Amino acid sequence: MTPARPPIPSRLEEERRFVRPFFVLVVTSLLVTYGYTVFFTPTMRDPLRLVIFTVLILISGVLHWLFTTLRIAPRRIVLYLVLQGLLCFVTTVVGDNIGLAIGLYMMMIGQALGVLGINWRGFVATVYFLILSAINFSFLLHGGQFGVWALSVLPTIVFVFLFVWLFRQKDQAREEAQALARELDAANRQLTNYAAEVEDLTLANERQRMARELHDTLSQGLAGLILQLEAVDSHLSRGHVDKARSIVQQAMDRARITLADARRAIDDLRTSDRIPIDLASAIRAEADRFSAATGLTCDVGVSDALDVPDDVRDNLQRMISEALTNVARHAEANRVQLYLRSSDRSIELTITDDGRGFDPAAIDEAGHYGLIGLRERARLMGGTVSIDSRPGQGTTLKVTIGT
DSSP states (O other), X not given: OOOOXXXXXXXXXXXXXXXXXXXXXXXXXXXXXXXXXXXXXXGGGSHHHHHHHHHHHHHHHHHHHHHHHXXXXXXXXHHHHHHHHHHXXXXXXXXXXXXXXXXXXXXXXXXXXXXHOSSHHHHHHHHHHHHHHHHHHHHHTTSOOHHHHHHHHHHHHXXXXXXXXXXXXXXXXXXXXXXXXXXXXXXXXXXXXXXXXXXXXXXXXHHHHHHHHHIIIIIHXXXXXXXXXXXXXXXXXTTOHHHHHHHHHHHHHHHHHHHHHHHHHHHHHXXXXXXXXXXXXXXXXXXXXXXXXXXXXXXXXXOSOOOOOHHHHHHHHHHHHHHHHHIIIIIOOSEEEEEEEEOSSEEEEEEEEOSOOOOGGGOOOTTXXXXXXXXXXXHHTTEEEEEEEOTTSOEEEXXXXXX
């Protein structure tokens, strides 16, 4: 799953990021312009003019504040700029000061470029404010002298343009850094979630592995011991002491083997060092123990030159032990055949008995940990397990592993 990217800010949100810090600069400019005009313009001695001028400056400041705090639709920004331009025009006429014609309009040009961007929209807004500024100059200087206006305005425009451009570049860099930080934070959270999922899966797999090992060592070993002890009891009840003693010896050997298997399983959980085991010899030894414990004939067909990976070898040995244990406990068979064939493409294990059989479709795997373990081991090796059985016709277990 790919981490979700943080939402891309809308153009209106980008405009707000520019306008909010710029509002402080605008208010500062208004206050400076207001103070300069009031103290250095003789016509401001007229109380009515001073009141009107003050009200116009306050209205301009309130409009700036409203634009900064309220969510004004993008199409209404043009109306806002037009209104501010007209307000600057009236304020300059009332203030009767050339400095106003520069300060107020340059301030609005800077805001327009910041809000609309340095593009054709910002260019149109700039031309609009320059036209109003030129008309104001014409009124204040009583016509003509556009050269003075050009010399006063054009250098200021260059400064405003550079200021706005640098400000937007800095703001864009800051936003990119914040977006990257948000992406990194989201990626870190996603990686944390992935790590937790991997840990959960690892623990689940390890629990399944331990369950298989316990079942295939202690459970199978104890099941075999129970069968042997039942055979001992049967022989003792019929007075076959020598036969019972022989089976007791076999049971003791079985107990030692089970203990060794349990210790090996514990060692496998602690270390990855493995002692090579001859699979063919291990299979024959398992068949001999089965025959000795049950008295059943077990025909074994297995090649002495089986070259299989360690994990496949161990899983096959466990599966054979489980299958033979199931035959002894449930099949009531007289004969068992065990064949292991290996080719370049596959390994095929077949265990057949002539017992009472059963209906595989009627078997509920819940509680049948041996069958669950067989399927899990086959899946781990990339193989499949099939069971062919009918009541009264024996059972054939086939394990096929692709190589």
